[in-house]
Amino acid sequence: MTTRISSWIDRSALGLSGLCLLHCLAGAVLLSVLSVGGGLLSHTVHAWGLALALPLAAFGLWRGYRLHTRWQVIALGTAGLTLMLTSLFVPHGAFLEIASSVLGVGLLGTAHLLNLRWLAH
Numbered sequence: 001m002t003t004r005i006s007s008w009i010d011r012s013a014l015g016l017s018g019l020c021l022l023h024c025l026a027g028a029v030l031l032s033v034l035s036v037g038g039g040l041l042s043h044t045v046h047a048w049g050l051a052l053a054l055p056l057a058a059f060g061l062w063r064g065y066r067l068h069t070r071w072q073v074i075a076l077g078t079a080g081l082t083l084m085l086t087s088l089f090v091p092h093g094a095f096l097e098i099a100s101s102v103l104g105v106g107l108l109g110t111a112h113l114l115n116l117r118w119l120a121h
Contacts, residue, residue: 013057086104
């Protein structure tokens with residue numbers, strides 16, 4: 001039962017990471033090509049995304065860590081969330097914002113994948 005809940009949390013977090021990555025990459029392309037931003041391209045979306053990602057990641061990764069005791073998921077997840085948080089303090093559309101968001105989401109997604117993998121063994 002515990003593994004199933006952790007699995008659901010990690011899979012949900014991976015889905016959210018995928019949506020975030022899609023948003024970051026599509027937003028960068030649209031901003032470059034069209035030079036316009038809309039509701040889904042605003043900086044506020046990052047704050048909302050982080051507000052969703054933080055509790056989901058904290059709960060899922062911590063729960064997995066307690067079962068498999070591999071600290072790497074906590075380290076990768078924390079690094080990813082820190083980079084995502086950093087992107088909120090950089091001008092919207094700047095290279096550093098896009099790079100920190102994409103790298104942060106990638107690290108967090110990797111942490112959730114490892115968590116799933118280690119919970120399965």
